[in-house]
Amino acid sequence: MTRRVLLLQAGDAPAPVQTAAGGNVPDWFRRALGTQGAQVDVLRVFEGETVPQDWKNRYAVGVISGSWAMVTDRAPWSEAVAGWIREAVASDFPLLGVCYGHQLMAHALGGEVADHPEGIEIGTRTVSLLPGASADPMLSHLPASFPAQLTHYQSVRRMPAGAVRLAESDHDAHQIIRYGERAMSSQFHPEMTVVELGAIIGVRREALQGQGLDVAGLENALQDTPQARSLLTQFVGRYLEG
Numbered sequence: 001m002t003r004r005v006l007l008l009q010a011g012d013a014p015a016p017v018q019t020a021a022g023g024n025v026p027d028w029f030r031r032a033l034g035t036q037g038a039q040v041d042v043l044r045v046f047e048g049e050t051v052p053q054d055w056k057n058r059y060a061v062g063v064i065s066g067s068w069a070m071v072t073d074r075a076p077w078s079e080a081v082a083g084w085i086r087e088a089v090a091s092d093f094p095l096l097g098v099c100y101g102h103q104l105m106a107h108a109l110g111g112e113v114a115d116h117p118e119g120i121e122i123g124t125r126t127v128s129l130l131p132g133a134s135a136d137p138m139l140s141h142l143p144a145s146f147p148a149q150l151t152h153y154q155s156v157r158r159m160p161a162g163a164v165r166l167a168e169s170d171h172d173a174h175q176i177i178r179y180g181e182r183a184m185s186s187q188f189h190p191e192m193t194v195v196e197l198g199a200i201i202g203v204r205r206e207a208l209q210g211q212g213l214d215v216a217g218l219e220n221a222l223q224d225t226p227q228a229r230s231l232l233t234q235f236v237g238r239y240l241e242g
Contacts, residue, residue, distance in 0.1 A: 003240050005033070005040045006051070006059040008081060010100045011067035013200075020199035025065050032191040032232055038240050045081050061094040061239035063232070064101025066189060070154055071103045071113045082108035089183050094239040096232065097185030099152055105185045106177065110160035115153060119211060121171040122151045122201065123218040124225060127188055129176075133166040138184065138234050139176070146227035148175070148188035149197045155187065176231070182239075190232035194222045 009025055018024050023031075026042045033040065041059070043049045046067065052058060064085075069075060085108040088095050097105040103113045128145045148169075156174040159165060166184075167176035178184040189197070201208065201218055208215050 003038045004059050005038045005236055005240070006055060006062040007040050007042045008045045008051075008062065008064045008101070009042050010065050010078070010081075010104070011046050011069055013196075014068070014203055016203050017196070017199045020202065021196040028191045028193075028196055029063065029065065029232075031193075032229055033236055038236065046075075046077055048077055050080070051084050056091060056093065059093075061236050062088060062096070063236065064095070064097045064104060064185075065191075066099030066101065066152075069100065071100065071107050072115075072154065078104060085109070089179055092180070092182050094182045094235070096183075096235045098191065098232075099187060099189055102174075102177065102185035102187050103152075103154055103156055105179065105183070106156040106158075106160060106163070106174075109163070109179060111156055111163065112158035113154055114157045116155040116172065118171060120151070120153050120208070120213075121155075121169065122197075122204075122208070122213070124148070124194075124197070124222050125150050125169050125171065125188075127167050127169050127175045127228065129167050130165060132164065133176070136166060136178065138231060138238070139166060141230065141234070142227050147223055147225045148186075148190070148228035149192040149194075149225055150188050151197065151200055152187060184235070186228075186231055188228055190225075190229045192225075194224060198222055 107113045124147050127148045133139045164178045175187045
C-alpha cells in the first residue's frame with residue numbers, strides 16, 4: 001500500500017500569517033502529520049492544478065484544505081474540485097475535508113453552503129460530539145466535548161441526503177459530517193495549532209474588532225487542541241496502514 005497523501009490545497013495563507021506561523025498551509029498539515037511517516041503531495045488546485053489520472057493507484061488517502069475563498073463564489077477551480085469529490089466518494093476513496101474542504105464536500109454532494117447568519121466563528125472553541133459519534137471508528141476515542149481551532153464565515157447550512165452529522169459547536173451545527181464509510185469532513189481545523197490561529201487572529205485584528213469581537217479575549221483563550229488534531233492523524237493513519 002502506498003504511503004502517499006494527496007493534499008488538495010485550496011488557498012495560500014496571507015504572507016503575514018505565513019511569516020508568523022512559520023510556513024504555509026501544506027506545512028501546517030505536514031507538521032500535524034509528522035509522526036505518520038507519509039509523503040504529502042500537494043496540488044495547488046486554487047491555481048488550476050488538477051488531480052493526476054492515476055490518483056486511485058498513487059494515493060492512499062486525500063485531504064482538502066481550508067481556504068480564504070468562499071465556496072459560494074463557485075470559482076471554476078473549486079467547481080472542478082467538486083466534480084472530483086463526487087468521483088472520489090463514488091469510488092470509495094478515503095477523503096477528509098477541512099473547513100473550506102468540509103463546505104466544498106457538502107456542496108459537491110448536494111448540500112447547501114452559505115454565510116452563517118451569526119457571522120464569523122473564530123478562536124479555540126468547544127466542539128461536542130452527538131450521540132451517534134461514539135460508534136464512529138474515527139471518533140470513538142474522543143471525549144464528549146473537546147477544544148478545536150476554528151475560523152470561518154461560511155457554513156454548511158443543509159447537509160446532502162444520506163450524510164450524518166456527528167458533532168456541533170454552540171455556533172455551528174455541522175462541525176463533523178460523515179459521507180459513507182470512507183469520507184468525512186470537519187468545519188474545525190485539526191491541522192492548526194495556537195501558532196497558526198494566533199497569527200490569523202492577529203492579521204484580522206482590526207476587522208474582528210470592527211465586528212465587536214474581543215480580540216484580546218480570543219487570543220488569551222487559545223489553547224492546544226490534541227483531540228481535534230487526532231481526527232486528522234487517525235483518519236490519515238488508518239488508510240496509510242491499509
